[in-house]
Amino acid sequence: xxxxxxxxxxxxxxxxxxxxxxxxxxxxxxxxxxxxxxxxxxxxxxxxxxxxxxxxxxxxxxxxxxxxxxxxxxxxxxxxxxxxxxxxxxxxxxxxxxxxxxxxxxxxxxxxxxxxxxxxxxxxxxxxxxxxxxxxxxxxxxxxxxxxxxxxxxxxxxxxxxxxxxxxxxxxxxxxxxxxxxxxxxxxxxxxxxxxxxxxxxxxxxxxxxxxxxxxxxxxxxxxxxxxxxxxxxxxxxxxxxxxxxxxxxxxxxxxxxxxxxxxxxxxxxxxxxxxxxxxxxxxxxxxxxxxxxxxxxxxxxxxxxxxxxxxxxxx
Numbered sequence: 342x343x344x345x346x347x348x349x350x351x352x353x354x355x356x357x358x359x360x361x362x363x364x365x366x367x368x369x370x371x372x373x374x375x376x377x378x379x380x381x382x383x384x385x386x387x388x389x390x391x392x393x394x395x396x397x398x399x400x401x402x403x404x405x406x407x408x409x410x411x412x413x414x415x416x417x418x419x420x421x422x423x424x425x426x427x428x429x430x431x432x433x434x435x436x437x438x439x440x441x442x443x444x445x446x447x448x449x450x451x452x453x454x455x456x457x458x459x460x461x462x463x464x465x466x467x468x469x470x471x472x473x474x475x476x477x478x479x480x481x482x483x484x485x486x487x488x489x490x491x492x493x494x495x496x497x498x499x500x501x502x503x504x505x506x507x508x509x510x511x512x513x514x515x516x517x518x519x520x521x522x523x524x525x526x527x528x529x530x531x532x533x534x535x536x537x538x539x540x541x542x543x544x545x546x547x548x549x550x551x552x553x554x555x556x557x558x559x560x561x562x563x564x565x566x567x568x569x570x571x572x573x574x575x576x577x578x579x580x581x582x583x584x585x586x587x588x589x590x591x592x593x594x595x596x597x598x599x600x601x602x603x604x605x606x607x608x609x610x611x612x613x614x615x616x617x618x619x620x621x622x623x624x625x626x627x628x629x630x631x632x633x634x635x636x637x638x639x640x641x642x643x644x645x646x647x648x649x650x651x652x653x654x655x656x657x
Contacts, residue, residue, distance in 0.1 A: 343367050343379060346458075348467060353460055359383065359442065364467035366454060367446040369394075385437060385444070386410075393435020393446035400433070400531035402544060409544065411436040411474065413535060414528035415453050415481050416488045425513065427520035428495075429488050431528040434481070436474055443470045445477070453480045471545045471553060478536065478560045485529060485567040492518050493574055496581075503585060515582060522575045529568040536561050606647050610640035 345362035347354050356362050359382065367379070367390065380387040389410040392398050402411045414431040434453065435446035445454055454477075456462050462480060467473055496518050499511045539545065540557060547553035617636060 342370060343375065344458075346467060353458070353467075363442065364473070365442055365444045366458065367393075367444060368450055368454075369448060383439060383442065383444070385439060389435065389437050390444075390446055393433055393437075394448045396430075396432045396448055398433045400528070400535040402535065402539065407440060409438040411438070411535075411539070411544075413478065413481060413532055415447070415451055416485055416525065416528070417449055417451060424517075426517065427524055428492065428517050429521040429524065431524045434477065436477060438470055438474070443467065443473055453477065453484050456480055471547055474545060475547075475553060475556050475560065479556070479563070481532075482560060482563045482567055485525060486563070486570070488521075489525065489567065489570050489574065492521055496574070496578060500581060512582075512585070515578065519575070519578050519582070522571055522578065525571040526568065526575060529564060529571055533561070533564050533568060536564060602651055605651075606644050609643045609647055613640045613643070 344366040345356040345359050346364040346366060347356050347362050359365060365379075365383075367376075376390050377387060380390055384406075385408050386405050389403070389405075389408065392410070393412060398412055400412055400414050402409065404410075412433045412435055415434045416429045416431050419427055419430045432448050432451070434451060435444070437444035437446065447454060457465055457467075457473075457476075457480075462476055465473070465476060496515065499514050499518075502511050536557070540561065545553075545557075547557065613636060
């Protein structure tokens with residue numbers, strides 16, 4: 342789907358074509374040949390659009406024939422994922438800067454871009470391409486921070502559940518959170534390197550504008566903060582998983598130890614009963630009329646003796 346967006350009387354409006362548009366938003370689904378026609382119409386490389394739709398594309402920027410492509414990874418909810426997959430994944434947002442337009446391309450409907458479409462970003466003006474690009478960076482970092490807070494809250498709730506039980510469902514949820522954090526750490530690291538490179542090369546030509554430069558500096562700081570939070574949450578979660586693995590292993594050892602003691606205790610009466618179950622002529626108390634209760638009492642006493650031995654050994 343291709344949305345041509347302009348601004349009239351301070352409000353965003355949908356347009357029929359690119360003639361009066363300043364912002365073009367591109368996301369699936371697409372008609373046959375729609376992307377080819379768009380690239381030919383705007384005179385931009387087709388691979389700039391297709392690269393932005395590749396979920397495995399890394400964060401980077403590229404320039405060709407006066408057109409600039411900036412790819413930055415953004416978190417989205419993994420709605421179609423299985424129960425064993427990450428809660429959040431990251432997909433690239435492609436920002437294509439041309440002399441006349443700014444194009445945003447994403448392989449899914451993205452909450453970051455939806456904020457701009459709904460005019461929920463203060464001071465947003467699609468005609469100012471440099472400010473628009475910086476605001477996308479800023480809102481993307483805010484989105485990472487928001488998702489990190491949700492993941493951390495979910496982790497705390499799951500840990501409270503695990504205090505009372507060690508069900509596999511809670512452990513699977515922790516694994517999903519851990520996978521999400523892996524995506525976040527990787528994407529935030531790549532985004533940080535990209536922003537530092539953009540700042541060093543002055544790709545957006547904003548070094549002379551103090552307001553834009555300060556905004557970009559704040560965005561880089563916020564990105565570093567999000568990356569640090571991701572690393573901290575990852576370390577906490579890894580430590581939690583290891584602790585619960587140790588607890589489960591220790592509980593299993595205790596259960597096995599108890600079952601072993603019970604088995605040994607029951608072994609003594611079973612062994613005596615096995616001896617007297619043999620068809621032999623010479624067995625103690627064979628001709629004694631009280632042989633059965635005597636053997637039963639003897640077996641019980643030996644069983645209690647084994648219990649006393651293990652309890653005494655434990656206290657020593």
